Amino acid sequence: MPIHYEVTSVTLDEIKNLVSDRAVTGETMLLNMGPQHPSTHGVLRLLLELDGETIITCIPDIGYLHTGIEKSMEGKSYQLAEVLTDRMDYLNTVGNNLAYCLAVEKLVELDVPPRAQVIRVILAELQRIASHLIWLATQALDLAAQSVFLYCFRERELIMDIFELVSGQRMMTTYIRPGGVWRDLPVEFEDAVRDFLGHFPKRIQMYEDLLTNNPLFVDRTKGIAVISGKEAVRWGMTGPSLRGSGVDYDLRKVKPYSGYEQYEFDVPLGENGDVFSRYIIRIQEMRESLKIIQQALDKLPSGPFRSDNRKFVPPPRSELGTSMEALIHHFKLWTEGFDAPKGAVYVPVSSPRGELGVLLESDGGPKPYRAHWRTPSFANLQALPILSEGHLVADLVAIIGSLDIVLGDIDR
């Protein structure tokens, strides 16, 4: 029996109750935007009902990047499932690892040594900057500022180099592991990060010089897609998209994890809730992240970089040749994995896009019975129809950019 499915477009009958009556009579135009449209930041398809240039309704169609990661995780042991987390939000790979590891640690009650926690914070904040750089690059490119695009990618490369230094991989690091991190930091790490900290503030200033007072940029962002704080909360928006509307909610402050309570930083808040506010917030957040990295680097404690609980964390390589116990633990961990107690945990972290949460349910065995990801892009994109209503098609490009969606994060 062949599996058969249609990939044809949506018919008017199916969406009759979603568009206005004028679309049925042909008075307004239905236009398909994407999924292969460069400014949809991936494979997002939008069905637009247009009156001239004005958007009446916007119906997002997602799922073009659905890879069934939640299902695949059910078939892998807790350690092995972690590599899948990198593949979801490919601009926040370290953040995904962190969320997943925190969930596993909470489930099995595993402690993380202080050094590992600080390393995690440094990498998560570097990742936040890298993600915001991609956002800034694409947002600027969508609004026809091409040089910013090139500059941002130049700086992002420095962060990618740091990731490569610590983990051997530029993007899919899987460096953070349940119980700590994969291996200790290389000696070059501190200099590389300090070097980055030294000249990145000037670069942020440069982006601001190019954009913040640029009349072309301001005209296309101020007053576009205004959403009130109350409405944003109602739609479940989180992250910079919510804070752009002036709602003070950041999980790093409200529910600190990995020792975020030890660092001093501000949560920037916007005033108008428009595209420009969201732009200012993210620029400010990059500066705050630098502050956190600076503090973390100064206090980086020495000590073990992962837990020595052998039931959940593999023993160091050096012990394998001399200790029978270590060999057994290593073998058991990588063939069977470890059993987690029965129950469900939910761990939210603050990803560059908002609240990223992992719901892990265990049935007592070595594999997650159910792994569900509450992804920030999914929640934020849902508000796109109300954000874009009444705006021009050209502005839609700016609105999508300002939500900072990653389709891998939405479709999973």
Add this chain to the structure above:
Amino acid sequence: MKNHLQTAVDLIQKKYNGELSSFRGHITLLIKSEFILEVCQILRDDFSFEVLVDETVVDYWRRKEPRFQVVYQLHSRQHDERIFLRTPISEDDPNTSSLVSIYPNANWYEREIWDLFGIRFEGHPDLRRLLLPKGWEGHPLRKDVPIKVEETRFTFNNDEIDRGKPRAEN
């Protein structure tokens, strides 16, 4: 548990016969699916749980009655509290009430659940598949759909594979 949350939990336990459980600091209330609309309405209006953070399903396959549990997560920003609600759903007639009228962002979560688990939501304005193509057969996140790659089909084992593979009804 803080006072505010305790009052809410007490009320739901008493009025709607909710079953309270707690694991690693998460407060979970198991309630019947016919009360979910009322309970959410009360939690939103009287206890300021104004955000629906997440809605998903866990499939306990081979347990017939109830086979599924819908997991709702509500968040009160004012008190910074989270509460989990779970409603059991039976295998034979998997449907429950939609929360779209209370939390507008339930829309996509419920479409995703319909798509991947095949649970219907009464009162949902637009219950189409969300992630999979519209002609897709079955609901792949159900536990009876295999995770691993299937056996290669030949003429001699074609029917056998079909027989061994329970497919969810559309």
